[in-house]
Amino acid sequence: METTSFLFLRLAVAISMFGHGLVRLPKLTAFSNWMVGSFENSLLPKIIVTPFSYLLPIAEFAIGFLLLLGLFTKPSLIAGSLVMLALLFGTSMIENWEAIPSQLIHISLFALLLHFADYNSWAIDTLIKK
Template sequence: MENNAIVFFLLRLTVAASMFGHGLVRLPKLNGFSAWMVKSFEKSMLPNLLVVPFSYVLPIAEFIIGLLLLLGLFTRGSLIGGSVVMIVLIFGTAMIENWEAIPTQLIHAVFFAGLLAFIQYNTIAVDHLIKK
């Protein structure tokens, strides 16, 4: 097994653990998470019409993206989906001027983009088993 495949696997698991963990802890308290997010955005320019549905979709998306990346299943699509989630989160975070949170979100975005750029090393994955 080559080092590039091992590095890709470890980095994929790293961002997967973060996304999966975010979703996992939020899903049991989805209504409370949604209420917190809506309150956080009450003074922003974003209407509740956008914030409320996103506050329910986000934990589900985090959980699913994290789970798929842990498995290495639909990896390319999961990395693209994770990137889109990060773009939306960064925009929303800017709307509430939570500048301290943006660096963490940017780090996640770099993980997603970097992994996508080197997807050919995704050999320790269910995707690779299916492809054979």
């Protein structure tokens, strides 16, 4: 039962990340412009925000895709945690307090999945190990 619970939780986080990236990739420039505009009055300089705004949807898509497959699960969970930490920091810099609970939930789920990664039986990672 633990392996099935892990699968459902991994898939839920994967779908969230994959979906965020998937909808942003086709409109990458518009997304970047929106994000740069959001940070206009923050302490973070445009030289940092601009590359991050282009990398974020790619990272979300890739992390979500890998988690959907259960491929490189542990590194993907670590990468997802790092993305969430960066988002938490940025969200704090623009004082978007409403978005923080969602990001905290995501990072909590990444950490929980990482802690229970031994239950990751329904995954390509498991097939590769055999």
